Amino acid sequence: MIKDSLHAIILVLLLGPMHTVFPVQQTPIAASRIEGVVTDENNEPLGYANVYLQETMEGTMSDDEGRFSFSSRAVGKVTFVCSYIGYKMYSQTLTLSRGQVLTLSIALEQQEIKTRSVTVTASAFTAADEEGVTLTAMEIVRTPGAAADVFWAVKSFPGLQQVEEGAGLFVRGGDVSETVVLLDGAVIKHPYKYESPTGGFFGTFSPFLLKGTFFSSGGFSAQYGNALSGALAMESHDLPERRQMGFGAGLAAESVYLALPVVENKFGLNISGNMSNTKMLFNLNKTRKDFSQYPSSYDVNLSGIYKFDNQNAIKFFHFREDDKIGVEIDDPDYATHFHGNTSNRLYNVKYSGLMGKEFLLNANVAYSRFRRDMNLSVLDLDIEDRMYQLRITGEREVIHGLHVRSGLALFRFQTRVEGTVPQEEENLDPNAPTDRVDTDYTSDRAAPFVETEWFGPFGIRFTVGLRGEYESISGVTGIDPRASISIPILSHSDITFAWGRYRQYPDPMYYDPYIGNPALSAGRATHYILGFAYQRHNRIFRVEAYYKKYSGLLLEDEGENYINDGYGHAKGLDVFVKQSMGRVSGWMAYSWLHARRKWMDLPVLASPYFDITHNVTMVLNVDLTHHFSLGCSFRYATGKPYSPGPEEYHTLRVPGYKRIDVNLTYLHSFFESNVTVFYMAVSNVLGRINVFDYRYSSDWQRRDAVESSFGRFFYFGVSMNM
Numbered sequence: 001m002i003k004d005s006l007h008a009i010i011l012v013l014l015l016g017p018m019h020t021v022f023p024v025q026q027t028p029i030a031a032s033r034i035e036g037v038v039t040d041e042n043n044e045p046l047g048y049a050n051v052y053l054q055e056t057m058e059g060t061m062s063d064d065e066g067r068f069s070f071s072s073r074a075v076g077k078v079t080f081v082c083s084y085i086g087y088k089m090y091s092q093t094l095t096l097s098r099g100q101v102l103t104l105s106i107a108l109e110q111q112e113i114k115t116r117s118v119t120v121t122a123s124a125f126t127a128a129d130e131e132g133v134t135l136t137a138m139e140i141v142r143t144p145g146a147a148a149d150v151f152w153a154v155k156s157f158p159g160l161q162q163v164e165e166g167a168g169l170f171v172r173g174g175d176v177s178e179t180v181v182l183l184d185g186a187v188i189k190h191p192y193k194y195e196s197p198t199g200g201f202f203g204t205f206s207p208f209l210l211k212g213t214f215f216s217s218g219g220f221s222a223q224y225g226n227a228l229s230g231a232l233a234m235e236s237h238d239l240p241e242r243r244q245m246g247f248g249a250g251l252a253a254e255s256v257y258l259a260l261p262v263v264e265n266k267f268g269l270n271i272s273g274n275m276s277n278t279k280m281l282f283n284l285n286k287t288r289k290d291f292s293q294y295p296s297s298y299d300v301n302l303s304g305i306y307k308f309d310n311q312n313a314i315k316f317f318h319f320r321e322d323d324k325i326g327v328e329i330d331d332p333d334y335a336t337h338f339h340g341n342t343s344n345r346l347y348n349v350k351y352s353g354l355m356g357k358e359f360l361l362n363a364n365v366a367y368s369r370f371r372r373d374m375n376l377s378v379l380d381l382d383i384e385d386r387m388y389q390l391r392i393t394g395e396r397e398v399i400h401g402l403h404v405r406s407g408l409a410l411f412r413f414q415t416r417v418e419g420t421v422p423q424e425e426e427n428l429d430p431n432a433p434t435d436r437v438d439t440d441y442t443s444d445r446a447a448p449f450v451e452t453e454w455f456g457p458f459g460i461r462f463t464v465g466l467r468g469e470y471e472s473i474s475g476v477t478g479i480d481p482r483a484s485i486s487i488p489i490l491s492h493s494d495i496t497f498a499w500g501r502y503r504q505y506p507d508p509m510y511y512d513p514y515i516g517n518p519a520l521s522a523g524r525a526t527h528y529i530l531g532f533a534y535q536r537h538n539r540i541f542r543v544e545a546y547y548k549k550y551s552g553l554l555l556e557d558e559g560e561n562y563i564n565d566g567y568g569h570a571k572g573l574d575v576f577v578k579q580s581m582g583r584v585s586g587w588m589a590y591s592w593l594h595a596r597r598k599w600m601d602l603p604v605l606a607s608p609y610f611d612i613t614h615n616v617t618m619v620l621n622v623d624l625t626h627h628f629s630l631g632c633s634f635r636y637a638t639g640k641p642y643s644p645g646p647e648e649y650h651t652l653r654v655p656g657y658k659r660i661d662v663n664l665t666y667l668h669s670f671f672e673s674n675v676t677v678f679y680m681a682v683s684n685v686l687g688r689i690n691v692f693d694y695r696y697s698s699d700w701q702r703r704d705a706v707e708s709s710f711g712r713f714f715y716f717g718v719s720m721n722m
Helices: 008-011 137-142 150-154 279-284
Strands: 034-039 050-053 058-063 067-072 076-083 090-096 101-107 124-128 181-182 192-194 199-205 210-216 228-236 245-250 251-261 267-277 291-309 312-330 335-355 359-376 379-399 402-420 432-456 461-471 476-489 492-504 523-536 539-557 561-581 586-600 614-623 627-639 656-668 675-683 691-696 705-709 713-721
Touching: 008 034, 050 067, 090 101, 090 291, 150 210, 181 192, 181 251, 192 312, 192 335, 199 432, 279 291, 359 627, 539 586
Parallel strands: 034 101, 181 228
Antiparallel strands: 034 067, 050 058, 050 076, 076 090, 124 210, 192 199, 210 228, 245 251, 245 713, 251 267, 267 291, 291 312, 312 335, 335 359, 359 379, 379 402, 402 432, 432 461, 461 476, 476 492, 492 523, 523 539, 539 561, 561 586, 586 614, 614 627, 627 656, 656 675, 675 713, 691 705
């Protein structure tokens, strides 16, 4: 399947030296004009270099021959800036007057790409253009095979397992439901498009809506909440500095984007829309699946930012997405179709401000609604989720080097589920016996937290915190302590250690009085992490060992349906290496995992279905010329465990997962201030059919493989910014 977020698909790839959308130019009467040419040290022209005035953000980019020309309304002294990836930034002070024409010759010096120094945190990775830590927002777009999807790109980090061909985040021996996802401080309960039990095919939010992404594979601090495995926190864009507009079209999607500063440095809007219909895509790329409804969707995004002053701002974010799909499901005993219609809404208002000179306050109130109608043989459910949340956090430096953060999050979860489910979870035969589901679930939760962060001598960083949580159905109040420390040992090297306790309540359906147990409580996990990190300029090397102990997990029970008697553990080793050298960049991630659980339908301690022993991802991006860029990625994962017979619990594995993806991008400028990107991607270049599971007939005599939907897969399109 293909991601329907257009802006994510339009650039699906390697934007070479371009890293932003360029402004619409308006030429006022008697404006000054700045023109010239950009070259390298050998006097060769540099196409698509950014040129602009720092104070006004007026500017453009150079054309194929390195030439540029733009108008400015500025008068007096301004700072002219020219930037190009792989070269030192150039700046020059100019004095402008109305009607003046300035001609400049700019020669840029080549250098290796460098990142700023950062503080290393156990198991944490960030993706933000401002912080070049491990994976930038542009690298999310450039990652071959990721379809410019945040979740797919994050899966190239160590600590995540390739379980099926979807975007679901399975973190360090944890289920996909055990990672919390946040946007601007609000918890996103349904972060996937085309949802499935293993997450979904793509993430909900395009990277072009985001200014930064923080991901932790374990040991995260109290401020990120509670989840048994990981945390993914995203921040949407702030006030647009200049007007931007773009649109694109590909084999399966169309999109538009507009950034509009309504009142300069005061109020602005970011608006985008994406629409997808994959019929043409699937007609070109033949699939093993029979679609009664080709996957299709649309989404609309609106954010408005108002700055009261330089220290206080309020942001409103609205997201609306609808998708539908109808696809054949094969089984050794029968064939049927899955039909699903989904709508997802989010409203979030966030305030950020500095109270006085020392107290930083963040607060947000959010409402989300998720509706889904799904039908698969005897499984027929109508689901509606509503969530109300309020979050307030404050931070202050008490004394030099000692920061204190505290906050309170309030939640109300409301879920309504109606329909039928098979009495035996895996039996979807049209004649199978069913149970009626009628869940009306409301849970209130209050979660205060406090943590201190101390920056000590010799670069030592120590964080300790507590997070409490009260849940209204169980009436249980829990307190979870957490701590981490980072100690520099050699030049540009640190040792990190993190420990923490975490809890997570079951999904609402498990509280249903007919198929679940209203008396269920939270599952718990304890994390132990030890790591080493080396980071200098454009080189990163990180290795971490971890151990996780689980208790209170859900376990099927004949008398009470489910009880909290499950338990287990996970241990592993993660390695991450990244290197950038001018026009060539890449990274490699490796994870080793050993996970065992007595959980759900596993009555003995055994490998869960997401126990993937070895995971390897290698990514290489090369800017071939000023116009062409090439990307290539290789992914390998140990086969998924499966049960070959009755009373045998995940004792064998399917063949290993292998996939190679490549993409090629060409940049061109048709007119002033225009960037047009032509791109082509080939996923699964070798056409390998990966096996993800085996389905057995009811008598265990017949076995069918659950295989990847595609062999070799082509996609192409164009994006234009004005």
